[in-house]
Amino acid sequence: MGLKIGGKIEKVNGKELSYNDFAEKYLAKNQPVILTGLMGDWRACKDWVSGDGKPNLRFFSTHFGGSRVQVADCGTREFTDQKRVEMSVSEFIDNWIKFSGSDNGGADGKSLLYLKDWHFVKEYPDYVAYTTPIFFLDDWLNIYLDKYCMHNDPGSYQERNEISCSDYRFVYMGAKGTWTPLHADVFRSYSWSANVCGRKQWYFLSPSQHHLVFDRYMKSSVYDIFEDVCKSKYPEFAKAIWWECTQEQNEIIFVPSGWYHQVHNLEDTISIIHNWFNAYNISWVWDLLLREYNEAKGYIEDIKDICDDFEGLCQRNLAANAGMDFRDFFILVIRFALSNLVLVYQLKNDNRNIDLSSSQMARFLLFNLRNIKCITLKMKYVAAWQNRGIFIINLMETIKDQSFVEFCNALGRTYSTACNHSEINFDPNQFFSEHKQLVLFGSQICSPDELVSFLDCALKLVETEG
Numbered sequence: 001m002g003l004k005i006g007g008k009i010e011k012v013n014g015k016e017l018s019y020n021d022f023a024e025k026y027l028a029k030n031q032p033v034i035l036t037g038l039m040g041d042w043r044a045c046k047d048w049v050s051g052d053g054k055p056n057l058r059f060f061s062t063h064f065g066g067s068r069v070q071v072a073d074c075g076t077r078e079f080t081d082q083k084r085v086e087m088s089v090s091e092f093i094d095n096w097i098k099f100s101g102s103d104n105g106g107a108d109g110k111s112l113l114y115l116k117d118w119h120f121v122k123e124y125p126d127y128v129a130y131t132t133p134i135f136f137l138d139d140w141l142n143i144y145l146d147k148y149c150m151h152n153d154p155g156s157y158q159e160r161n162e163i164s165c166s167d168y169r170f171v172y173m174g175a176k177g178t179w180t181p182l183h184a185d186v187f188r189s190y191s192w193s194a195n196v197c198g199r200k201q202w203y204f205l206s207p208s209q210h211h212l213v214f215d216r217y218m219k220s221s222v223y224d225i226f227e228d229v230c231k232s233k234y235p236e237f238a239k240a241i242w243w244e245c246t247q248e249q250n251e252i253i254f255v256p257s258g259w260y261h262q263v264h265n266l267e268d269t270i271s272i273i274h275n276w277f278n279a280y281n282i283s284w285v286w287d288l289l290l291r292e293y294n295e296a297k298g299y300i301e302d303i304k305d306i307c308d309d310f311e312g313l314c315q316r317n318l319a320a321n322a323g324m325d326f327r328d329f330f331i332l333v334i335r336f337a338l339s340n341l342v343l344v345y346q347l348k349n350d351n352r353n354i355d356l357s358s359s360q361m362a363r364f365l366l367f368n369l370r371n372i373k374c375i376t377l378k379m380k381y382v383a384a385w386q387n388r389g390i391f392i393i394n395l396m397e398t399i400k401d402q403s404f405v406e407f408c409n410a411l412g413r414t415y416s417t418a419c420n421h422s423e424i425n426f427d428p429n430q431f432f433s434e435h436k437q438l439v440l441f442g443s444q445i446c447s448p449d450e451l452v453s454f455l456d457c458a459l460k461l462v463e464t465e466g
């Protein structure tokens with residue numbers, strides 16, 4: 001039975017779109033869109049594409065052949081994803097060339113290999129393959145991971161720690177016929193995906209319908225929407241209404257939070273993909289974390305009475321499944337709260353007569369702070385904090401830390417670029433000497449409750465201090 005196709009995804013010329021319009025129509029409303037006209041000056045679009053418009057595979061072997069990458073075998077399922085193997089870029093390219101010449105070049109989907117999640121920017125920082133379009137610059141996930149680890153677990157493998165400290169800026173490459181099974185993105189982040197060459201077919205399901213692709217216990221979701229989906233296992237699947245679109249070469253698709261999607265490469269394709277979140281969708285991250293926490297807890301509820309540190313075990317399981325635990329998320333939220341705050345203060349210091357309501361930069365920062373407060377209020381009502389209110393964050397130490405200063409400046413640069421404003425450089429010493437009252441008020445933060453009070457006080461002072 002075919003899919004029911006209902007929704008249509010808009011195509012908009014990115015050169016004629018303002019950031020504010022993009023934020024209002026797509027980020028805030030969580031709607032997908034395809035943007036054109038934004039990749040004209042990318043080095044990737046020249047170096048990585050041959051004269052005939054196909055991927056320049058030799059370029060990859062010659063310049064990046066030694067990189068070790070994750071490759072999905074599109075014909076083999078492993079749990080909820082495709083089976084992954086590791087190989088060098090050269091091996092991957094050799095395999096691609098070999099099969100593209102043969103008759104069964106993956107016609108049955110079995111021999112098709114798809115290079116995914118290649119941390120290209122991290123590995124080749126000096127080879128500037130592209131510039132992130134302004135619409136996607138407000139990227140808390142990657143700005144954060146450039147300075148901090150998401151989850152530090154001294155007891156875990158090195159490999160795991162590398163994953164939790166890595167970024168979410170990827171290159172994907174695969175021959176015609178390669179594909180990605182149905183999923184919603186990591187952390188329920190947004191993603192953007194730019195086709196350097198090739199074409200992709202996307203199938204989207206809006207978050208309000210996501211239950212239709214789950215089994216009756218809401219445990220597992222459909223893997224491939226084109227397989228013969230078992231009606232007794234997924235009784236509601238046939239009711240789902242899909243949004244379909246074709247993404248052409250040099251087009252960028254914006255994938256909103258929580259939209260399930262399945263993707264097929266219609267031609268040999270190379271794409272650049274980032275996952276990210278910011279003040280608009282951070283509540284999706286928290287909601288997912290909370291759901292996964294409750295699930296992790298449910299699985300081990302029967303050993304609660306014999307477990308010395310039941311909450312600790314729940315949090316460890318949560319980190320293993322979700323990539324972060326409550327503490328990691330809370331620390332991330334505190335760092336963003338502080339960085340946005342110190343940037344507002346710095347903006348006021350640098351421009352003594354500034355009217356916060358008419359500065360676009362100040363509006364960005366204050367919007368972030370208000371959303372951070374909302375998310376913190378949500379966190380505050382979760383009982384696990386009461387059971388485990390031991391996360392003491394010392395504000396002075398955090399603010400004086402060199403990584404934090406660099407992190408603030410990276411965030412400041414982002415908003416300066418987005419708002420066409422001169423750069424703000426955060427000076428912790430000036431901050432301490434001029435805002436003693438604030439620092440003393442919140443010298444330590446141990447719980448979401450305390451962060452809310454601190455933010456209330458800080459926001460009031462921003463408005464009243466001269």
Ligand SMILES: O=C(O)CCC(=O)C(=O)O
Pocket residue numbers: 172179180185191192193200255261263264271273
């Ligand atoms: O292009 C693909 O194969 C998958 C991309 C994807 O799932 C995403 O960008 O969120």
